[in-house]
Amino acid sequence: xxxxxxxxxxxxxxxxxxxxxxxxxxxxxxxxxxxxxxxxxxxxxxxxxxxxxxxxxxxxxxxxxxxxxxxxxxxxxxxxxxxxxxxxxxxxxxxxxxxxxxxxxxxxxxxxx
Amino acid sequence: xxxxxxxxxxxxxxxxxxxxxxxxxxxxxxxxxxxxxxxxxxxxxxxxxxxxxxxxxxxxxxxxxxxxxxxxxxxxxxxxxxxxxxxxxxxxxxxxxxxxxxxxxxxxxx
Numbered sequence: 001x002x003x004x005x006x007x008x009x010x011x012x013x014x015x016x017x018x019x020x021x022x023x024x025x026x027x028x029x030x031x032x033x034x035x036x037x038x039x040x041x042x043x044x045x046x047x048x049x050x051x052x053x054x055x056x057x058x059x060x061x062x063x064x065x066x067x068x069x070x071x072x073x074x075x076x077x078x079x080x081x082x083x084x085x086x087x088x089x090x091x092x093x094x095x096x097x098x099x100x101x102x103x104x105x106x107x108x109x110x111x112x113x
Numbered sequence: 114x115x116x117x118x119x120x121x122x123x124x125x126x127x128x129x130x131x132x133x134x135x136x137x138x139x140x141x142x143x144x145x146x147x148x149x150x151x152x153x154x155x156x157x158x159x160x161x162x163x164x165x166x167x168x169x170x171x172x173x174x175x176x177x178x179x180x181x182x183x184x185x186x187x188x189x190x191x192x193x194x195x196x197x198x199x200x201x202x203x204x205x206x207x208x209x210x211x212x213x214x215x216x217x218x219x220x221x222x223x
Binding site for chain 2: 042043044045050091101102104
């Protein structure tokens with residue numbers, strides 16, 4: 001596609017509900033990154049992939065967070081048993097290679113009530 | 114020290130002035146640096162990348178990289194109110210993770 005696409009744009013979840021956030025990167029981009037951004041803060045790294053390999057997941061806040069990219073293209077970030085502190089904007093970015101320019105999707109704003 | 118550090122601001126400059134945004138980095142980052150602009154409620158937008166020592170100019174924007182002092186800066190000439198946004202500095206660390214600073218809020222007043 002022309003750009004990184006994320007869906008849904010907005011998600012309201014009841015506490016305890018599971019959610020799945022989707023990221024469709026730019027076609028051919030090898031690297032894919034997930035970030036969590038709280039209001040007034042910079043994007044905080046969650047995890048990243050090169051192709052289908054998850055090379056680093058050190059930023060995932062708890063074992064309720066899980067990400068996958070099974071075919072090296074679309075990625076899904078799953079949050080189980082959502083908590084209020086999970087409320088944030090979740091950003092996805094992709095880059096052509098491991099250290100080249102990265103481009104962001106529109107983000108998914110998750111609100112847990 | 115965090116990998117990438119920025120002053121949170123806000124930095125206030127009058128319209129037409131030069132805005133100077135700074136970022137310092139640690140030894141744990143590689144030599145690829147990026148500046149993103151983020152408007153309120155929007156996602157970050159890449160505006161500059163710099164890979165080698167010195168200056169890189171693109172329109173009203175100039176990125177400067179000083180490896181000896183471990184800082185990278187962004188100059189915005191002829192600042193406009195539409196430049197008011199948060200500017201994020203980013204770099205890849207030694208494991209190819211893209212790390213961001215906390216961002217500097219820029220306010221350009223008429």
